[in-house]
Amino acid sequence: MGSAGTDDKDPLVIFTPSGKRGRFAKGTPVLQAARALGVDLDSVCGGRGICSKCQITPSFGEFAKHGVTVHEDALSEWNEVEARYDRVKGLISGRRLGCQAKVLGDVVIDVPETSQVHRQVVRKEASTKPITMDPATRIVMVEVAEPDMHEPSGDFERLKDALAQQWDVHQVSAALPVLAKLQTVLRKGKWQISVALFQPDEGGVAQILEIWPNLHEGGIYGLAIDLGSTTIAAHLCDLTTGAVMGSAGIMNPQIRFGEDLMSRVSYAMMQEGGATEMTRAVREAINTLAGQIAEDAGIDPKLIVETVFVCNPVMHHLLLGIDPVELGQAPFALATSDALRLSAPDLGLSTLNPQAQIYLLPCIAGHVGADAAAVALSEAPEQSEDLVLIVDVGTNAEILLGNKTKVLACSSPTGPAFEGAQISSGQRAAPGAIEHIEIDPATKEPRFRVIGCDLWSDEAGFAEATAQTGITGICGSGIIEAVAEMRAAGLLDGSGLIGSAEQTGTPRSIPTGRTHEYLIFDGTATGGPRITVTQGDIRAIQLAKSALYAGARLLMDQMDVEAVDRVVLAGAFGAHISPKHAMILGMIPDAPLEKVTSAGNAAGHGARIALCNRAARKRIEGGVRAIQKVETAIEPRFQEHFVAANAIPHKTAAMPHLTTVVSLPDVNFGASGGGANDDGRRRRRRG
Structure with a gap:
């Protein structure tokens, strides 16, 4: 079987969202390739196709970002083990079992969140800042007049009269599914019903989204969704009180088509049906997320009657099913920059109430989106x-x-890179990931903290506290602090070069080819990873x-x-x-x-x-x-x-406030070294 880097002619395997890649001999199982590269792909059955935890999603077509074209025969054909599993338990369309699928050509493989051992921690928690409540959807209870043979009228017309008389709402509409159950609900409630009334403008037309007999005490809810390039974060809110009932997030599955926005635009340009494929993927993810957050909160997802989206322009267009090709070239024209009001069926959001209303904040410009408007x-x-x-x-x-x-x-x-991607030991924020780090300027020794543990690595009990999660990699906040700490400790010069062991005075500075890397943690003796900051990470x-x-x-x-x-x-x-x-x-x-x-x-x-x-x-x-x-x-x-x-x-920029807090070492590890020395001289003059 194959191992990473065997031969330049061997197929190139690229895993997303980690960005890790390597060449493997034809016939190498995907699971084996993932393990060789340190990709976070789960499996507990020893590769027998029983546990299904190693499910992966191959992507086909041209990937300009990765410099590969993936053909339909890049993986081995569906085998009997996969077919049996699909018959018994079912595989999501497009998924393969990583232990069964074998590499036959260049391929881009996405590891879905459900197949990752170390699940992402969503770090976009809800703010506690107060919000003045004036929701577009509210519940009102009305008493509807019973039908009278002497004054014939429809039940809906008498409901509208009741809303006008009792709640001063004079223009009302209702979709066919609501009308279809109106008579049953009215009679069950003995002519008293609760109405979820959507009225986006004071005094404007109101729409009945849902009805219940008598007093509905189950509440109504809305989702506030931040649809990011990397993470989709959602907050489930009570539309009566504003309370956040739950927050959850998942990785944006579009990552497998490109980690950055222009890569996704390129995929849409070069791959027939690429935009449609990305739209389908993100809508499926949102449906999954909505169901997950409702289940965690113990709430029927059909009680979710409103959703607000904020996103950048490319995500905005792909959510709506609009090809983002124009955003890939000047003058970066948006199909529309106005706020949009839609319904759940318009976006295929079947998890929500069928009449749920969707609001997208306006975009500001071609590459300044609704997320900036939300900020x-x-x-x-x-x-x-x-x-x-x-x-x-x-x-x-x-x-x-x-x-x-x-x-x-x-x-x-x-x-x-700030999300931990394209970093040699990088990973998403998950338990076991290094999130904070300090480096002693004298000894050059590091200490760190990982997600899921409040202890520092040099404190008593750290090993026991992290035994379950392990120390798995370094996330975005960790790599940012690591680079800054390396600069402050004199391991890194002003130009971004890592010094040698002789230059820095520490054996943790290890040569690798023509450059150096700094060793933070070596867990290889116990089967763990070797976590370093490389020159490529610095760049x-x-x-x-x-x-x-x-x-x-x-x-x-x-x-x-x-x-x-x-x-x-x-x-x-x-x-x-x-x-x-x-x-x-x-x-x-x-x-x-x-x-x-x-x-x-x-x-x-x-x-x-x-x-x-x-x-x-x-x-x-x-x-x-x-x-x-x-x-x-x-x-x-x-x-x-x-x-x-x-x-x-x-x-060149002066940093007067920074120099009052920290004195950065005047080190230079390059041949010419102008930048670092210039920085040092300027700081000394200001001092």
Whole structure:
């Protein structure tokens, strides 16, 4: 059988969402390839096709991002073991068993979340900030007049009369499924019924979404969904009280078509039916997520009568079933940028109530989406007295800069490195993943914490506390802190080069080819992973943080300012990365550290505001027109800022606030070393 890297002519196997890849001899089982690469693919039956935990989804077509074309015969044909399992228990369409499918050609293989040993921890928790309740859907109870032979009228007409008299609602409509059960419900309730009334505009037309006999005490619910490039996060909210009944998330299955947005646009362009395939995948995932979150909360999903979506423009179009091809080329035209009002059947969301209403926040511009609008709704930069920079970091960063005078917005393509992807030991946030790290500047020894354990690795009881999860890899917050700590400890110079053992004074700096890597943890003696930060990891983080900084700096240019008063870090990143590490890395412009704060999941909170307050929908629909859009893809200065930001923390920008907190070593591990020495000299002069 095969092993990774056997021969350049052997088939290339690429696993998503991890991004891990290797070449394997033809006939290698997918499960074996996954284990050789350290891919998180479950199996407990020893590869006999019994447990089904190793299910995978192969993808076919042209993948420009990965530089491969996957043919239909890239895997061995369906065998009797798979056929038997499908007959007995059923396999989801398109799935294969990793222990049975064998590699025959270049292939891209997605490992669905259900097949991963270490499931992702959703880090987009609901904000606790208060929301004024004024939902578009409410429950009202009415007493309907009984039919009278002397005054003939239909039951629905008498229901409308009751709503007008008892609730001052004068324009009412109902879909056929509601009308079909109206007579039964009325008589069961002895002419008293509860009505879920959807009225998006005060005094406007109301739609009856659901009816129940007598008083309905089961409540009605809505979903606020942040549809991200990497993660789909949802909050289930009580539409009467606004209480969050549950939060859950899953990975966006579109990752297998490309980790970043432009890769997905490219897939849609080059693969016939590619956009349709991605639309189907994300809608299926949303249906699954809705069912999961309702089940966890002990709620009938048919009581979910509203859903609000926020997403970037590419996700927006693919959710709607619109080909995103125009978003892949200037002038980046959206099919529509307005807010949209739809129903659950329009998006194939069969898990919800059949009459459930869908609201999509407006997009701001070609690459500045409804997620940025949601952040603006949550953080209200237009009401700020001081100049605030709001950064919502994900695979695509949404950046807002403004105050009461004006607000600017842009989107910056940071890529998936901040999510732990494209990192040698990287993984999604899951129990066992390193999330925080410190490196002693004197000894160069690391200590770390993993998700699921509050102890540091050098504290008593750590080994016992992590025995079940193990130490499995490093997630996005961990790799960001690791790079910043390496810079502060003198393991990394200003240009991003890792020094040798002789240069750094630690055997943890290990040669690998022409570069070096820093060893954080070696668990190979007990069958665990070897976790390092490689030169390639540093470059991936440099590219991501440079794009983020360049976007922020571009907005500052447009505002004609050299500094901001405060910085708000939003998203999963914002809640888990310390301001000091963000500043050392040079992700954000220099600012007083006490003025760098976390807003948590601002986009998700904005979605909840729109779900629970119909006036907020009007406010953001008007507000996006006042936001000035800056398109990074066509701004010449973006590239200038990007190149200068490649240094850690920055090649030219002054960092006066950072230097009061930390003194970065003046080290240079390259041949010329200008960048690092320049940084050091500038810092000494300012001191």
